[in-house]
Amino acid sequence: MLDKYKKLSILLTPKELRTAILLLPVLFGLAAVETAGVFVFMPFLAVAANPDLTVHSPLIAALFRFSGADNHQEFMLRLAAGVFLLYMFISTYRALAHYALYRFINMRRSSIAKRLLANYLHQPYQFFLGRHSAAITKSVLTDVDYVTSNVLKPLGNMIAYGLVALAIIALLFSVHPVAALMMGGGIGGIYALVYLSAHTLLGNVGRERQKANQGRFKTLTELVGGIKEIKLRGLEDSYLDRFISASRTYSNRQAVADSISNLPRILLELLAMAALFGVAIYLVMEDDDFTKTIPLLGLYAVAGYRLIPALHQVYRAATTLQVASAPLEAICRDLLLAGKAGAARGEQRLFPAERISINGLGFRYAKAKQDALREVTLDISANTTVALVGGTGAGKTTLVDLLLGLLPPTRGEIRVDGVLLDKATLPAWQSAIGYVPQQIFLSDTSIAENIALGLKPEEIDMAALEQAARAANIHDFIVQELADGYRTKVGERGVRLSGGQIQRIGIARALYRDPAVLVMDEATSALDTVTEQAVIAAIRAMKGSKTVILVAHRLSTAMLADTIVVMRNGEIAGTGDFSTLAAENEVFGELVRAGQIANPEQTVEGS
Ligand SMILES: Nc1ncnc2c1ncn2[C@@H]1O[C@H](COP(=O)(O)OP(=O)(O)OP(=O)(O)O)[C@@H](O)[C@H]1O
Ligand SMILES: [Mg+2]
Structure with missing residues (x-):
């Protein structure tokens, strides 16, 4: 097992890591504005409960003067408008911060896939003899997708919402340490407990899910390649069974993972109410002055409302990360393959x-x-x-x-x-060298593009093309029998051509560059x-x-x-x-x- 931090440094290039670090101040900003959004309710409720504060509290007195209001009611209205404006700012900031974070994360989908594919392509031919072709398709497409959505995104959420949760708890602590410990400890504790007890299970679920996913891909690739023999031998049901068995395991493991990720949320809706009432009762018993307890209760209600989703994001991220460790491990291993581009x-x-x-x-x-x-x-x-x-x-x-x-x-x-x-x-x-292999590979493009493999249509030298086709004894067939001549599409793997025709196209291809x-x-x-x-x-x-x-x-x-x-x-x-x-x-x-x-x-x- 590679170390978790090591894996991150493999997944991201040094430049991408630097960009990620530049995102941190944006996330600190998010924590700050979310906390401000929780805090503003307190002075609002305090003034509502106790109008005298406009005289007794220096801070509120200053706000009162600043608002230019003539009386208490007008002050409340202006305060409400101020809170609303602040919320508009918070929402805008939140949207922009999310955009910055998720854009960065989603763009890694293509950059990781590119590095991975380049690594595969730069492996010697022998590497491909030892690998199932479906394994490569799967890792470049689905594993990279999976790691982007289930490693990078949760990690981003974990940092972003971890900071938000910490900032809100810090705010609660500064206002009332005992109540903060009750609330933070209660909610955080439940998450930690569920996570720790499901930790190993999640890892196993993740590995089984990864193996089943490989099975799905392998069966499908074989099925597509061997359809002729499968039909002839009546193997349809056997392939269907193999696919279904892998697919069911895959779905089943995913269901377990999803249920565990949602478990604490269900428990918490119940417990959050209990915690809130617990804090309320504690506050009321501690001090029977309602003008003081109401703003505090308001603060805790709003804090709970923000804190639970934030902690839930952190917890979900942790469970998803645990399930994703198998594909992550596979991708990191292949990103480390020393793939050197051949000499130009x-x-x-x-x-x-x-x-x-x-x-x-x-x-x-x-x-x-x-x-x-x-x-x-x-x-x-x-x-x-x-x-x-x-x-x-x-x-x-x-x-x-x-x-x-x-x-x-x-x-x-x-x-x-x-x-x-x-x-x-x-x-x-x-x-x-011009090479004609035993099995000629055709791409689903025109005859011309197949002969001049790797060239764009506008780059093809038509004279050389015809010369090569004549030498391979396929020119007459192409111009006389194919509807669009050299522009005729060959179909997937050349299904519209006979074996001998494919072979001659292979020979024309080998001759096109006039090899020595x-x-x-x-x-x-x-x-x-x-x-x-x-x-x-x-x-x-x-x-x-x-x-x-x-x-x-x-x-x-x-x-x-x-x-x-x-x-x-x-x-x-x-x-x-x-x-x-x-x-x-x-x-x-x-x-x-x-x-x-x-x-x-x-x-x-x-x-
Ligand atoms: N990828 C591989 N891994 C392990 N052994 C291999 C591999 N490819 C070929 N061999 C073995 O190497 C030996 C030579 O195989 P090769 O394909 O060169 O034979 P060939 O003369 O081309 O036969 P044919 O006329 O059937 O094409 C065989 O014993 C074969 O089993
Ligand atoms: Mg051979």
């Missing part, structure tokens, strides 16, 4: 003129028992085509991810013309034979001008390569051209025979 991506490109050398490369995934790559040593000559082949789980994707600089080597190194790939050189290297190195991970797996041939022709056309590294699952693609690298169990089991490997390499021969390297003529076309 300039125009510079690091591309091989001679070779890419991979030396003794090894890699193990976090929490994995075995290495996914072992001692991989390989030389890729610039501007040649290399195919990686191997059975499933052989380490092809892992090797590609290391080449892309997404995963850091556990051992060994990669050099491009002798330049070591590290933090400093990776941005320039990544700028030189093209990396494809099973990019041709969803293409039909004719389309595949066209894509293969495009890749062949790049021979001699681009370095192409592709993960091949088919004979036809593998045959296209200058060099074939056979992988097994994270190691290289052979390197050579197709005919040599087919004749001499046992692993390769096995792959071909087992159909792991499929002959397109025999492949049943899918998706």
